[in-house]
Amino acid sequence: MAPRVVCLPGDCIGPEVMAVAQRVLGVLAPDVSLEDRLFGAEAIRRTGDSLPPDTLQACRMADAVLKAPIGHPEFDAADVRPEQGMLRLRAELDVYANLRPAREGAIDLVIVRELVGGLYFGARGVRDDGTVFDTCEYHPSQVERLARRGFELARARGRRLTSVDKANVLETSRLWRRVVHEVADDYPDVDVDDMLVDNAAMQLASAPERFDVVVTENMFGDILSDEAAVLGGSLGMLASATIGGKVDLYEPVHGSAPDIAGKGIANPLGAIASAAMLLRHTGKLEADANIVDAAISHVLEAGHRTPDLYSGKTKKYNTTWEVGGAVEQQFSDSAMRRYAFHAV
Ligand code: NAD
Numbered sequence: 001m002a003p004r005v006v007c008l009p010g011d012c013i014g015p016e017v018m019a020v021a022q023r024v025l026g027v028l029a030p031d032v033s034l035e036d037r038l039f040g041a042e043a044i045r046r047t048g049d050s051l052p053p054d055t056l057q058a059c060r061m062a063d064a065v066l067k068a069p070i071g072h073p074e075f076d077a078a079d080v081r082p083e084q085g086m087l088r089l090r091a092e093l094d095v096y097a098n099l100r101p102a103r104e105g106a107i108d109l110v111i112v113r114e115l116v117g118g119l120y121f122g123a124r125g126v127r128d129d130g131t132v133f134d135t136c137e138y139h140p141s142q143v144e145r146l147a148r149r150g151f152e153l154a155r156a157r158g159r160r161l162t163s164v165d166k167a168n169v170l171e172t173s174r175l176w177r178r179v180v181h182e183v184a185d186d187y188p189d190v191d192v193d194d195m196l197v198d199n200a201a202m203q204l205a206s207a208p209e210r211f212d213v214v215v216t217e218n219m220f221g222d223i224l225s226d227e228a229a230v231l232g233g234s235l236g237m238l239a240s241a242t243i244g245g246k247v248d249l250y251e252p253v254h255g256s257a258p259d260i261a262g263k264g265i266a267n268p269l270g271a272i273a274s275a276a277m278l279l280r281h282t283g284k285l286e287a288d289a290n291i292v293d294a295a296i297s298h299v300l301e302a303g304h305r306t307p308d309l310y311s312g313k314t315k316k317y318n319t320t321w322e323v324g325g326a327v328e329q330q331f332s333d334s335a336m337r338r339y340a341f342h343a344v
Contacts, residue, residue, distance in 0.1 A: 005033065005278065011082060013261050016320050020323075021268065024275055024327060028291065043055065051085035064283075090242065093242075093246055097145075102229065103232065103297075109213070111216070113218060114142065114217050119134050120218050137172065147180045151190055161212065162195050162213070165220075234267060236270050238254065239252055240274065248281060252270030264321065267306040291331045
């Protein structure tokens with residue numbers, strides 16, 4: 001059955017990029033139901049809460065949430081801020097695996113980051129003598145469920161998985177490595193290798209095309225996924241999926257960009273690529289997701305660019321809607337070819 005999607009248009013450039021992503025979904029996958037809900041700065045203005053109860057309830061009942069960025073300068077110094085609703089939403093949906101793809105030329109990798117364990121969630125405090133501590137903890141079940149996500153993903157892609165840890169120093173990393181290899185027994189068709197995180201950081205910068213799926217713990221993933229982000233060109237291009245919990249959450253990586261809001265120049269490709277991830281992971285509509293990904297590549301090759309991708313070689317830039325329209329045109333053609341093929 002086609003997924004039911006709650007859309008959170010968000011703040012500043014949020015509604016601009018969301019409108020384009022929704023149009024792409026509407027044309028390519030008209031059975032997917034889309035329902036807008038109030039969230040972020042506008043929700044605070046109208047209800048005093050950035051994640052009003054009926055929005056949260058709608059998200060809980062949906063198959064997926066497609067979220068545009070939130071955040072508005074009006075609330076930067078306020079007690080109630082749009083970003084608080086975002087953290088609450090992630091916690092309420094109980095999502096534990098963050099997927100960040102990076103594609104550019106020969107580079108095609110996905111970082112799968114564990115999101116609810118490790119150093120960011122372990123015991124912390126201050127001792128009597130003034131020492132401050134954070135602890136890194138993992139239960140084997142947390143590693144196992146994340147590793148399975150990674151292997152399933154690798155199986156659907158290039159069948160290579162790199163597990164990143166610091167097993168030469170950390171106990172949690174030795175646990176991580178052991179559990180990943182136990183899970184690997186169930187996926188004999190996927191090649192696995194282990195890499196220490198310092199080496200992984202270097203390889204991502206010097207030979208990123210060698211990676212397919214990378215699985216790693218929370219803090220390593222936080223740092224490596226931001227490093228991988230620069231491979232794609234612009235922040236505006238990057239998509240993310242946060243899955244494995246009650247309801248899948250999809251969102252572009254970028255923020256609400258108040259500096260360019262209302263100018264019609266926001267790059268919509270991160271939001272469109274997030275919609276493609278939704279089709280792939282929640283909708284199981286792999287063919288449709290591939291059409292969107294291919295359309296994005298073609299549009300870039302054809303030179304359609306918002307100003308964030310402007311280079312000396314590019315003579316002019318396109319608006320948000322022009323880039324969205326160019327994507328739509330590309331996949332309309334591919335969709336027509338696909339339907340023609342099915343009809344034969
Ligand atoms: P930002 O990502 O909004 O902007 C950083 C720079 O990138 C700016 O120059 C901006 O113009 C540019 N940029 C971002 N997205 C773009 C796009 N799609 N097309 C073209 N250019 C783009 O980060 P920031 O300025 O640090 O934060 C602004 C607001 O966004 C803050 O309120 C912050 O809290 C919020 N934020 C929200 C999320 C989220 O909702 N997931 C993530 C990050 C930041």
